[in-house]
Amino acid sequence: MARIGIVVFPGSNCDRDVHYILNKVLKIPADFVWHTDSKLSAYDSVIIPGGFTYGDRLRAGVIAAHTPVAIELKKMAKGGRTILGICNGFQILVECGLLPGALVMNNSRSFVCRWTTIRVDNNKTPFTSLLKRNQTFKIPIAHGEGRYVADGRLLKSVLKNNQVVFRYFNDDPNGSVDHIAAVCNEEGNVMGIMPHPERAPVNRSFDEASMIFRCLSTYLQPK
């Protein structure tokens, strides 16, 4: 059975939530991988959880993007393996250059921690294949630097290549351009998402957020 590696950096703080929801709730085998371990390539897929790696020094995610594990991530991405970055994990993937654009301070200048609603824009990725296009669902957010930015030219290419995966729906928690909440790379195997699917309780009313993990699990099953 496919195994998922959860990369843990100093300052990661959503790693246990991801581990719990995968192993205990969804029964998807996943292990913690300390960022200096070089065994990441043994995993079929990698999740970079949220948190405040290296205290967000200089910029959120930039120090983590210079660790040896970042080289490993780049190799895995190139080889077509799936990588999911959540919140700070999204910021790390952007700083690694694996995803386009950048994430800067929220327009409100405040840390925002509440529920929001997102809409599926691209259901052709390994993380959204079981969702319907334009489907909306509730999901928790918790971030200070979550405003997605890209200049006109970059945004045009992101839109053209169908790289916007989720958008905030009837909500603007941080001022992201085009209400972007999640983007993927051109190939679709690397996705960064600002909201926290691992924080949504898994029950009848909220199981759509956890669908992101279920989609990944389905994708990883041998065909």
Next chain:
Amino acid sequence: MRKSNLADFLVLVTIENKPFVSDPEGETILRDLVVKGGYSNIKSVRSTKNLKMIITAKSKSVAEESVRKMCKDLRIFNPVISNCTVKAMLGNANSTTK
């Protein structure tokens, strides 16, 4: 013994968001402090990040060039959203906290 021609330079690195990235910090300072405080002649405030570095180099231009290269190589600034200016001046270790 030949005297070394190396000197210490204080280098100021200023990282500023490109115009297309709005600056909520600068806007809040302008709106809620500056203008409300009666300084209505001030038209714009832009927040930046500054780093002070001390570098030993042959000349001012060499000091600037090597810091500029370092900032680019190590992504001290994010080129997607920010511009970075580098300015060196003859300085010593007392010019900034070590």
